[in-house]
Amino acid sequence: MKLQLNIQPLESWINVKNQPLLISGPCSAETEDQLLSTAHLLAATGKVSVLRAGIWKPRTRPGEFEGIGSIGLEWLKRAKAETGLPTAVEVANAKHVQEALAAGVDILWIGARSTVNPFTVQEIADALQGVDIPVLVKNPVNPDLQLWVGALERINKAGITKLGAIHRGFSSFEKSAFRNEPMWELAIQLKTLCPELPIINDPSHICGNRELIPYISQKALDLDMQGLMIESHLDPSIAWTDAKQQVTPAALAEMVSKFTLRQAESKNEEFADKLADLRKDIDKIDDLVLQKLAERMSITQKIGEFKRDNKVTILQVNRWDEIMSKRTAFAKALKLDVNFTEKFLELVHGESIRRQTEIMNAGKVDAGIAAEAHADVK
Ligand code: PEP
Ligand code: MN
Numbered sequence: 001m002k003l004q005l006n007i008q009p010l011e012s013w014i015n016v017k018n019q020p021l022l023i024s025g026p027c028s029a030e031t032e033d034q035l036l037s038t039a040h041l042l043a044a045t046g047k048v049s050v051l052r053a054g055i056w057k058p059r060t061r062p063g064e065f066e067g068i069g070s071i072g073l074e075w076l077k078r079a080k081a082e083t084g085l086p087t088a089v090e091v092a093n094a095k096h097v098q099e100a101l102a103a104g105v106d107i108l109w110i111g112a113r114s115t116v117n118p119f120t121v122q123e124i125a126d127a128l129q130g131v132d133i134p135v136l137v138k139n140p141v142n143p144d145l146q147l148w149v150g151a152l153e154r155i156n157k158a159g160i161t162k163l164g165a166i167h168r169g170f171s172s173f174e175k176s177a178f179r180n181e182p183m184w185e186l187a188i189q190l191k192t193l194c195p196e197l198p199i200i201n202d203p204s205h206i207c208g209n210r211e212l213i214p215y216i217s218q219k220a221l222d223l224d225m226q227g228l229m230i231e232s233h234l235d236p237s238i239a240w241t242d243a244k245q246q247v248t249p250a251a252l253a254e255m256v257s258k259f260t261l262r263q264a265e266s267k268n269e270e271f272a273d274k275l276a277d278l279r280k281d282i283d284k285i286d287d288l289v290l291q292k293l294a295e296r297m298s299i300t301q302k303i304g305e306f307k308r309d310n311k312v313t314i315l316q317v318n319r320w321d322e323i324m325s326k327r328t329a330f331a332k333a334l335k336l337d338v339n340f341t342e343k344f345l346e347l348v349h350g351e352s353i354r355r356q357t358e359i360m361n362a363g364k365v366d367a368g369i370a371a372e373a374h375a376d377v378k
Helices: 032-045 071-083 094-102 118-127 145-157 184-193 203-207 213-222 249-257 269-309 317-333 338-360 366-377
Strands: 021-025 050-052 087-090 107-110 135-138 163-167 199-201 227-231
Touching: 021 032, 021 249, 032 050, 032 071, 032 249, 050 071, 071 087, 087 094, 094 118, 118 145, 135 145, 145 163, 145 184, 163 184, 184 199, 199 213, 203 213, 203 227, 213 227, 213 249, 269 338, 317 338
Parallel strands: 021 050, 021 227, 050 087, 087 107, 107 135, 135 163, 163 199, 199 227
Antiparallel strands: none
16 A cells, blocks of 8 residues: 655745754643753754644643643744744644644644544644645554554645654553554654655654654764754753753754764765665565464474374463573574564464464464464564
8 A cells, every 4th residue: 555645845934954854842832941942052053943832732641731822922922933943732623723823833743642533633634724824743652553654644634735743652552662562663664655745854753752852863864854953942951841852952963963864865986786686685584484484383283283183282381482492592692682583483473373273273264373373473
């Protein structure tokens, strides 16, 4: 499937001052002084192309700071007049859209908590009918590519052609070092569906802390994302929202100066030839890996039949333990990452169990087997 969006290249609607494209500003506009001082410091770095600020904040719990509201739009107007930086705000309903447009905001973005809800996205899309303004759509909170795609389609159908996506990571049940799991594969899938769609990475909301932002930013750039949205604050320690993940404009400038910028392609012929050779080698190995996996599965098949005929259970925990410990030790010796090896073996083992279940219960639990096959490939 390809995603058909009618869009204009990002460079035609954002004046990118410096590579990489940088959108920065406070998580929330708090006071006129905070917003203006931050904006001036950002502009002075010469590295920032767009000033962002949250005016209406979607908060998890009531009673937390829910954004300064409309007055903040006046401050943004002033910041733009004084610094020349175009402005961007999050909109979550038709009223926000109308107010932001009336205040001359240059770019709108749809937040992760809004992208999850097609009613909300449609309300925003309806309010944007006939308006020519750039819109960036953050990924939904949950890792659902279709919801992200659907939101982009709704906004595009409203006639918005200056369209981009923001990858801000996904909420996960499991605790990890990140506030929101990057799950890069979803952003890559979106890019594969629609290569023309610009994707901007938001390392601030992925990391949830300052320390990891350079790592995630560099990785996003290495994955050929078109830019970064990084939260910044005059004094992050006293920020009213997302204090741990904001950086000072000076820290931002220093961080950005250390990024390595790489090209998506090289025009050098020697490089192209060498890369083509290496890719051929990879293709051959991938084919071998698949052949070997198919061989492994055919042995699984035999084992399944054998266990069925002898009324033995599919799973023998001891055997699985043995596979895991022996193979991970071997993988370690081969300098393969243990975590990767474990995940790979679990996937292979899961498929073996599914196949054996199929053999043992032929014709009895077809719907369940089909559901598990689908779950496995997801
Ligand atoms: C934000 O950008 O400040 C924000 C609320 O982000 P998200 O929608 O990604 O949580
Ligand atoms: Mn924030």
